[in-house]
Amino acid sequence: MVASAAELVRRNGIAGTGFRDVVEHSGTPRGSISHHFPGGKRQMVSEAVRLSGAHAATIMSHAEQDGPAAALAEICNVFRRSLVATDYAAGCPVGAVAQEGWREPELREAASEVFDEWRRILRGLMRERGWSEERAEDMADLAVCAFEGALLMCRIDRSTAPLDHVEHLLGPMLEAG
């Protein structure tokens, strides 16, 4: 159910994702919404964001031993495949929450933690490559920002070019301190 919510939020945003859509998409019973999510929609979206964030973090960690550029390439590949497979409907659920749900403290905090973990992973990989703490932090910020922005722009362009360019330019930068 949380996975379905994440998938639908990716595509349609928070406001565009209703409980009715979620139960239909997941095949779960409708009557148990308020039982599993006593916190209502906020809770469901919050959990969906954390799930997606953790998923992305493990993807990056898979390429951990190959350095920061490989981690970026890996996550870009996954999202690029999602984009083309869904005809550019699937963006990033965390970005969706950052855009629509930032007023809700619960959602803002969930997104914040996800972004922090992503940056922490990249920072760690860059430090292993000999980056200074400060430069690693700045660069990790840049990478995550560019990645999120690229997902936005890919949908608008109906093309993976922005993501390709971001990966192509940022990859070498992440390696060489």
Added chain:
Amino acid sequence: MVASAAELVRRNGIAGTGFRDVVEHSGTPRGSISHHFPGGKRQMVSEAVRLSGAHAATIMSHAEQDGPAAALAEICNVFRRSLVATDYAAGCPVGAVAQEGWREPELREAASEVFDEWRRILRGLMRERGWSEERAEDMADLAVCAFEGALLMCRIDRSTAPLDHVEHLLGPMLEAG
């Protein structure tokens, strides 16, 4: 009225911005909505995006003679001031449409044109600095992606640090081919 719509969409997104909010914020008569916007909400948001996009384009153009880094710095400064002045409520209306309104062809096209113009401006400035056509295109993509992503992340972090980092890292890159 369009300006008010742009301002409200920046803050609350499309779904979070109703006609009632717009007429209240702008002080315009409520009864004339369907007269001025026969295309409904879509039309209003579309015009708001184009207005904001043109506004940002003129801001970048003001620093035109000082090169691409100055143009980026200028637009970053404007949005940074908006962020702190509104306690991190004001994001980018174009980004909001890219996230929420991309399914509506009219909105998608409006956002697409705005992004294209921004990239075109940056590309032109970089070509003047001796960049190759291909590298200039890639780099312009990266700059706009990182900028949009930074606005997202600034709201979540409640800090201008992501935007600062993007500007500091990207500025020198835009100058030196």
Added chain:
DNA sequence: GTGCTTCTATGACGCGAGTCATAGTACGGC
């Protein structure tokens, strides 16, 4: 089997949204 907890089914409720119809007003050309 009985009773308790956990989960599911169904539907009603209230709210706020976008839209639209109808009526009213201001104003300029002739």
Added chain:
DNA sequence: GCCGTACTATGACTCGCGTCATAGAAGCAC
């Protein structure tokens, strides 16, 4: 003075949403 056009006022209508209340079913300890 008259009329056509441009704009405004008001409110009703429908629709879909999140939420909640109530009732029913399944599993399980004893």
